[in-house]
Amino acid sequence: MKFTVLTFGCQMNVHDSDWLIRAMESRGWTAVDESEANIFVINTCSVRDKPEQKVYSVLGRLAPLCKNTGDFVAVGGCVAQQIGDGFLEKFPHVRLVFGSDGIAQAPAALEDLAQNHEKRLVLNDFLSEYPEREGGEVLPNTDLLPPGIGTIPGQAFVNIMQGCDNFCAYCIVPYTRGRQKSRSSEAIINECKSLVKAGIREITLLGQNVNSFGIDKKGKDLSFAELLYKISDINGLERIRFTTSHPKDIAPEVVRAFGELHNLCPSLHLPVQSGSDNILKKMGRKYDRTRYLQIVDDLRKACPDIALTTDLIVGFPGETDEDFEQTMDIMERVRYESSFSFKYSDRPGVAAVKMQPKVSEDVAQSRLARLQERQKSITRESLDDLVEREMVILLERPSRRQPSGGISWRGKDMGGRVVNVYFAGYTDEKTLGGKMVKVKIIEAKNHSLIGAKVGEPW
Template structure:
């Protein structure tokens, strides 16, 4: 059976899609381009309205491609959890709907539906515990799983938890991914060791709020900081990253780890959302400017070269010009290397829907443009400060722009910055994905760096 997976949203969705591809390939299915597929799997995101609307557009586009009896669409992820069997009512070519906990059952469900053309299924029940999956997550000592489409050589994502208990006023995640459920530390550590054994050099730990890992176990499991130290000790693991962190839950031991663990990358995504205490309180973030800036100070003391990135929302209900200027001030104080910034949009069922007054669209757009322009200047200066410095880059893939006399590869330094490196005399037959190379930064671009290799890749 030929299938394709279309993915929207966060790194957790990317990881889920990659696992799903491998699970279906292990059943003899073949991952192909959309134009060649019989079965279409859409992994959806509903954190903001725009990606949700894209799902409906894609479903309309796929309808003419599902005329054959064996062709159908499966919708998974957050929008699937939110809409449920509404997809079956509105779109006849949708025959499977699975939520965040239902993904573990999705592979067998897809095989079942491919054989039974009249059947339709909805898998949106939340489970009490983390739903372990086949393959690396549930059988860490099984045969090594070949990388699926979309994987980056040498890198892997590992889910350590799912769901969230914070219920921020603007966020739909607790309603679409459920309450927090941590995996057992033993399962996480075994999976990480399994991946390193298979050749993975960098692991990114994933969760809606990794800092609260284990809290839902009521003390029965280890803390996130303890998990970091145990994973760091895995022989052969060169780099560890994690995302996402809620500032209210980051422990002093986690901050300390950035100064003590040699393979914990000096890079942290720490969403601030707003620089205004008044707006942070309305958002239900449970920290203020002073607390957040104290965390930043601690991180920079533990790891002076740490690269900080963040999420920002402008136009939250009731946000005044003064509130917005405090967010702009936060950019200058922290000097984030990059940020994901968005206009607030109502999401169904969240507390902020009822909050007044709403910020006019044109005001929110103007604020977003100002913020992004300021961030662009800060990012450029941060990257320019790295010119002349040496670093180690984990190569990922060929760069989009090539030059004569060799091949140019792109990868990331320990801080998570994109670095393009030219290899004179190399051809396409030399596969460098997953290799490390020492480079000297020669030029800063708006969002990336250029480096010259110092020595050969290993």
């Protein structure tokens, strides 16, 4: 069968889609472009309204492509969990709906539906334990990466948990991905070892709230800090990252790890959401600005060069001008290297839907524009400070702009910053993906750096 996977939303969705592609290819299916596919899988996101609306648009676009009897669409992810069999009722060409826990069963279901053309399935039950997946894993004792592993050369993502128990007032995740389920630390460590053996140099650990890893197991497994130290010890693993962190759960041991583990990247995404204690309380974040700023101070004492990024919501119900100014103030104090910022939007079933007063669209847009403009300046100032520094870059892919007489590649430093490097005289692009190179930063752009290589890549 020929199939394609269309992905919306977070890095966990990207990772889920990558796994599903490998699992289907291991069953003899062929991943192709949308124009050639018979079966279409849409992996959806419902954190904000816009990605959800995109799903309905895509379903309308795919309907004419399902021309033959065996052609169909499968809808997975958070919107699938939220809407369920509503997709079957509204879209005749949708024959499979699977939620976040149902993805483990999706490969077998896709095979079943490809044979039984009248059948339709909904796999939306939440499971009590983390559903381990078979058929798309990296096999031990192999020297080659299976198809689909490492969409970025040298890098891989590893799920360590699923779901969330925090129930922040604005967030739909606990309702679409379920309650927190930590994966077995043994399974995580074994997967990491297999990835490193297969050539992976950098691993990013994924979870809705990685800092609470193991809490649901009530002491029967490792804490997140203990897991970090175990993974750090894997021979040959050169870089570790993790996302996302909830500030209320970050342990002192995790903070110390940034100063003690040589391969833990000095980079942390630490969502603050708002700088106002009033709004943080309404959001149900369970920390205040004093606590958050103390965490930042502790992180910088442990690792002075740590690069901090964040998420910010403006226009939350009841946000006053003073509340917004507090958010601007915390940006100035922390000086995030980058941030993801959004206007608040109601999501079905969350507590904030009923909160009043709502902030007008015009006011929210004005605040967002001001915040993003200031972030742009801070980002540029932070990058300017790195000119003349030397750093090691893990090369990912060719740069968007290519000069003559050689090849320009983009990669990332340990802090997660994008660096473009020129290789004079190189003609074979395939020789550079996943390699590392030492560079000296010679120029800062608005969102990236230009580096001159110091020595040859390895």
